[in-house]
Amino acid sequence: xxxxxxxxxxxQAHAHDEHHGHPDMEEVxxxxxxxxxxxxxxxxxxxxxxxxxxQQNTDGGPGPADLFQMGGIITSTxxxxxxxxxxxxxxxSMHKHNVKGLISWLAVTAGLGAIFIGMEIxxxxxxxxxxxxxxxxxxxxxxxxxxxxxxxxxxxGLVWMIALIIQLAKRGITPVxxxxxxxxxxxxxxxxxxxxxxxxxxxxxxVS
Amino acid sequence: xxxxxxxxxxxxxxxxxxxxxGFFCSIILTLIPITVVMNDWLEGTWNSVVLMTxxxxxxxxxxxxxxxLREENKPRYNLISLVLGLVILLxxxxxxxxxxxxxxxxx
Amino acid sequence: MWEKIKEFASEFFVTGDPLIxxxxxxxxxxxxxxxxxxxxxxxxKWLWREWLTTVDHKKIGIMYILAAFLMLFRGGVDALLMRxxxxxxxxxxxxxxxxxxxxxxxxxxxxxxxxMPFMFGLFNIMVPLQLGARDVAYPFLNSLSFWLFFSGAMLxxxxxxxxxxxxxxxxxxxxxxxxxxxxxxxxxFYIWGIQxxxxxxxxxxxxxxxxxxxxRAPGMKLMKMPMFSWSVLSSCIAIIFSFPILTxxxxxxxxxxxxxAHFFTLDGGGNPMMYINLIWMWGHPExxxxxxPAFGIFSEIVSTFSKKKLFGYKSMVWAMMIISVLSFLVWAxxxxxxxxxxxxxxxxxxxxxxxxxxTGVKVFNWxxxxxxxxxxxxxxxxxxxxxxxxxxxxxxxxVLLSVAPADFQFHNSYFLVAHFHQVIxxxxxxxxxxxxxxxxxKMFGFTLNERIGKWAFWFWNIGFYCCFMPQYVLGLMxxxxxxxxxxxxxxxxxxxxxxxxxxxxxxxxxxxxxxxIVDGFKHQAKNRDTTGDPWNGRTLxxxxxxxxxxxxxxxxxxxxRQDEWWEQKQSAGAHQTIxxxxxxxxxxxxxxxxxxxxxxxxxxxxxxxxxWTGFIYTGLAGVVGCLLYHSFNYxxxxxIPVDEIERTEAAIRKVNI
Numbered sequence: 001x002x003x004x005x006x007x008x009x010x011x012q013a014h015a016h017d018e019h020h021g022h023p024d025m026e027e028v029x030x031x032x033x034x035x036x037x038x039x040x041x042x043x044x045x046x047x048x049x050x051x052x053x054x055q056q057n058t059d060g061g062p063g064p065a066d067l068f069q070m071g072g073i074i075t076s077t078x079x080x081x082x083x084x085x086x087x088x089x090x091x092x093s094m095h096k097h098n099v100k101g102l103i104s105w106l107a108v109t110a111g112l113g114a115i116f117i118g119m120e121i122x123x124x125x126x127x128x129x130x131x132x133x134x135x136x137x138x139x140x141x142x143x144x145x146x147x148x149x150x151x152x153x154x155x156x157g158l159v160w161m162i163a164l165i166i167q168l169a170k171r172g173i174t175p176v177x178x179x180x181x182x183x184x185x186x187x188x189x190x191x192x193x194x195x196x197x198x199x200x201x202x203x204x205x206x207v208s
Numbered sequence: 209x210x211x212x213x214x215x216x217x218x219x220x221x222x223x224x225x226x227x228x229x230g231f232f233c234s235i236i237l238t239l240i241p242i243t244v245v246m247n248d249w250l251e252g253t254w255n256s257v258v259l260m261t262x263x264x265x266x267x268x269x270x271x272x273x274x275x276x277l278r279e280e281n282k283p284r285y286n287l288i289s290l291v292l293g294l295v296i297l298l299x300x301x302x303x304x305x306x307x308x309x310x311x312x313x314x315x
Numbered sequence: 316m317w318e319k320i321k322e323f324a325s326e327f328f329v330t331g332d333p334l335i336x337x338x339x340x341x342x343x344x345x346x347x348x349x350x351x352x353x354x355x356x357x358x359x360k361w362l363w364r365e366w367l368t369t370v371d372h373k374k375i376g377i378m379y380i381l382a383a384f385l386m387l388f389r390g391g392v393d394a395l396l397m398r399x400x401x402x403x404x405x406x407x408x409x410x411x412x413x414x415x416x417x418x419x420x421x422x423x424x425x426x427x428x429x430x431m432p433f434m435f436g437l438f439n440i441m442v443p444l445q446l447g448a449r450d451v452a453y454p455f456l457n458s459l460s461f462w463l464f465f466s467g468a469m470l471x472x473x474x475x476x477x478x479x480x481x482x483x484x485x486x487x488x489x490x491x492x493x494x495x496x497x498x499x500x501x502x503x504f505y506i507w508g509i510q511x512x513x514x515x516x517x518x519x520x521x522x523x524x525x526x527x528x529x530x531r532a533p534g535m536k537l538m539k540m541p542m543f544s545w546s547v548l549s550s551c552i553a554i555i556f557s558f559p560i561l562t563x564x565x566x567x568x569x570x571x572x573x574x575x576a577h578f579f580t581l582d583g584g585g586n587p588m589m590y591i592n593l594i595w596m597w598g599h600p601e602x603x604x605x606x607x608p609a610f611g612i613f614s615e616i617v618s619t620f621s622k623k624k625l626f627g628y629k630s631m632v633w634a635m636m637i638i639s640v641l642s643f644l645v646w647a648x649x650x651x652x653x654x655x656x657x658x659x660x661x662x663x664x665x666x667x668x669x670x671x672x673x674t675g676v677k678v679f680n681w682x683x684x685x686x687x688x689x690x691x692x693x694x695x696x697x698x699x700x701x702x703x704x705x706x707x708x709x710x711x712x713x714v715l716l717s718v719a720p721a722d723f724q725f726h727n728s729y730f731l732v733a734h735f736h737q738v739i740x741x742x743x744x745x746x747x748x749x750x751x752x753x754x755x756x757k758m759f760g761f762t763l764n765e766r767i768g769k770w771a772f773w774f775w776n777i778g779f780y781c782c783f784m785p786q787y788v789l790g791l792m793x794x795x796x797x798x799x800x801x802x803x804x805x806x807x808x809x810x811x812x813x814x815x816x817x818x819x820x821x822x823x824x825x826x827x828x829x830x831x832i833v834d835g836f837k838h839q840a841k842n843r844d845t846t847g848d849p850w851n852g853r854t855l856x857x858x859x860x861x862x863x864x865x866x867x868x869x870x871x872x873x874x875x876r877q878d879e880w881w882e883q884k885q886s887a888g889a890h891q892t893i894x895x896x897x898x899x900x901x902x903x904x905x906x907x908x909x910x911x912x913x914x915x916x917x918x919x920x921x922x923x924x925x926x927w928t929g930f931i932y933t934g935l936a937g938v939v940g941c942l943l944y945h946s947f948n949y950x951x952x953x954x955i956p957v958d959e960i961e962r963t964e965a966a967i968r969k970v971n972i
């Protein structure tokens with residue numbers, strides 16, 4: 001640990017040297033991403049508000065208790081939780097300057113994310129076959145939009161993570177790739193948090 | 209947060225231990241509401257209170273153990289923006305519920 | 316085959332109205348003129364390298380303001396058409412459906428495609444210079460923001476000649492904006508035009524928030540920052556937390572129209588009132604987003620032209636921050652009549668009245684700054700002085716509207732129309748004009764003709780009162796918003812005629828401004844701003860030459876006080892150059908990705924509007940491709956070597972002496 005500290009200090013000092021008299025640009029970029037996450041909080045907040053207001057409006061169609069199959073949902077929840085953990089492990093490897101470890105943990109994270117997406121697609125598929133589509137009722141419109149928006153975010157994160165793995169393999173750990181890994185890990189933990197609320201508000205409260 | 213300043217805070221990125229603790233906490237905080245719901249232990253308001261409490265606690269776990277919000281340097285813009293964001297989130301959700309669900313005279 | 320094409324074309328292009336044929340011809344002629352002009356003068360490469368791909372905040376700012384002026388023209392023509400229709404009773408100048416389109420596009424264009432880009436232009440040009448920074452935090456993103464805005468604006472304006480304009484009002488309330496009552500493509504143009512430019516606005520908000528928090532010159536504590544930068548910060552906070560609501564809400568409306576969802580429909584359990592609730596959660600902060608920077612501009616100008624430090628700096632800062640957060644707590648006052656209970660209406664009436672307090676604080680601060688100052692009346696100061704009474708009246712009628720029971724009478728009457736035009740023209744537009752006149756020398760390096768500027772000012776002001784004061788009365792007489800015509804026996808025609816005359820006066824004022832700018836460019840050699848500080852300014856932007864070199868500051872300034880430049884001039888005598896060692900300057904490289912990505916967004920938006928899947932896939936794939944290309948590109952910046960800085964500085968000085 002001590003050794004990695006010093007080499008990191010050198011790296012930092014070097015990065016600082018380059019931007020003499022300027023703020024550390026990689027730090028500034030990470031902060032900007034955090035602000036972007038705040039805007040995403042508001043987007044999901046709007047979708048949650050819509051869902052909560054419209055969830056009783058099933059228009060005589062199926063409601064949450066008739067539709068949700070909790071087994072699959074609970075499994076995918078734990079898969080996403082695990083991926084948040086493996087993403088943290090990837091970060092730990094990065095701070096130990098272990099490129100291989102970093103890439104493999106990111107790959108595991110992406111793999112878990114892919115399984116999550118696959119299960120969500122399967123769930124939507126099932127619902128549509130049951131005749132519950134986005135056009136069935138206000139409740140289902142709000143449901144598909146809220147859950148689907150989260151899914152789209154995960155999908156976007158997946159593509160981004162794969163792109164980042166390629167860059168890491170090519171360039172190793174530099175101040176720039178390091179910032180990119182930090183940023184995507186923030187994104188990934190954020191999606192985990194959003195899912196916890198989707199799971200609680202939509203699924204758990206829906207079936208209870 | 210802001211890991212690039214880590215050389216000032218030696219524990220800046222968390223450790224294997226802290227990530228693992230965080231992971232276990234989040235698993236437990238997920239299992240509690242699942243058990244409550246699946247066994248129909250609670251109803252109505254209390255059910256919602258327990259579920260939301262578990263979710264909020266898990267949010268804290270993620271923020272502290274995974275996103276390292278505690279380790280931010282001053283001025284704590286990340287924390288300030290998060291608090292402001294959550295307040296406005298609450299305004300959006302609670303405000304919509306109040307206006308649309310609980311205070312309509314013309315339904 | 317020919318028949319089919321003809322049938323398609325008559326659906327695709329808007330037909331049957333001489334106004335629109337006129338627009339068609341004008342658009343085609345303008346395009347031909349631009350393309351052939353660029354080709355003849357061999358300017359394509361220059362245009363691409365110097366403007367289209369630039370990441371320089373000063374150039375992006377100029378492009379924003381140019382676009383805003385074009386949109387001001389289009390929105391102004393809409394306004395004149397409406398006033399012409401209402402000038403006399405029972406006129407048939409515009410048929411009702413066309414009238415609906417005109418008031419819809421007038422509102423959308425003026426708020427989203429005129430005020431917003433005008434504001435972003437001023438942000439871009441001035442914030443980095445005031446902060447003593449070399450650029451914004453994310454120059455690439457900045458360029459992307461501009462081109463997204465541009466794509467969105469073009470998409471929206473295209474609806475005039477292709478497919479048909481939206482006609483459901485500037486906020487497109489369902490159910491009228493849903494497919495059931497509005498099956499055409501107009502509303503889809505509305506959704507995608509705003510959605511794409513809204514993405515740009517959101518990014519600009521993030522960009523300037525981070526710029527202000529992280530990129531200030533060494534020593535510039537937040538509480539030593541110029542007031543305009545503070546106002547930008549408060550405006551950005553509101554952008555960051557409100558624009559996502561707009562994005563989400565319009566996405567839901569789009570799903571209603573495109574995928575048959577039931578969020579805001581009358582059937583299927585949908586609830587149109589939810590849309591109104593959501594859209595005003597964005598809509599109300601939005602008006603503060605555009606007016607807060609105007610407050611900042613007035614603060615700078617009042618202090619400069621009174622030769623005094625701004626009165627009550629701290630209270631000004633707090634007032635703006637409080638306004639920016641309170642603006643999220645008042646939205647329901649836009650629909651007091653919707654059927655909420657007394658509790659909701661009382662709460663929102665109260666919060667609305669509360670907002671008047673910080674606003675009042677600011678007005679007193681401006682007045683006290685002028686008190687016993689050595690005031691000079693150049694055009695920027697004139698606009699400021701014109702603004703204060705206008706905004707007070709507009710604000711007070713706003714307080715009247717906030718009284719929920721009384722609002723049942725005022726709601727959607729011309730009283731409301733007069734109120735919001737008074738705060739938006741009197742506050743926002745006057746403010747941006749003041750800012751434009753104030754900073755014009757810094758942008759272009761020459762000063763404008765003051766005489767023409769004063770003519771423009773007086774025409775604008777007299778025209779304004781002439782146009783909108785009668786509308787308050789008309790509202791109280793019962794004239795409702797958005798009526799296409801009225802009968803003789805209402806007794807409204809005299810006031811309406813006066814109002815139309817006022818609109819014409821404002822149009823003449825606009826022509827004066829165009830003339831002033833053209834005249835300025837013609838005589839720029841004579842009016843060159845050689846000092847870099849034509850108004851005897853107080854903040855850092857006046858410490859560098861006009862126009863600013865690409866890197867802004869050859870040596871980053873060290874700030875220790877408010878009004879740093881003014882204090883420097885007082886203590887050390889003006890224009891003392893402190894010899895400091897130059898260092899290579901780190902700059903971002905130009906990039907073509909933003910304009911290409913925005914073009915793909917345009918294609919995708921067009922595809923969604925007409926439901927052409929080929930376009931949708933091409934557009935979205937292009938967007939993802941651009942993102943990936945940018946992610947893999949590590950060659951994004953360069954250094955300006957010391958000798959080049961020396962040469963540039965020497966050249967600027969030679970011209971200046």
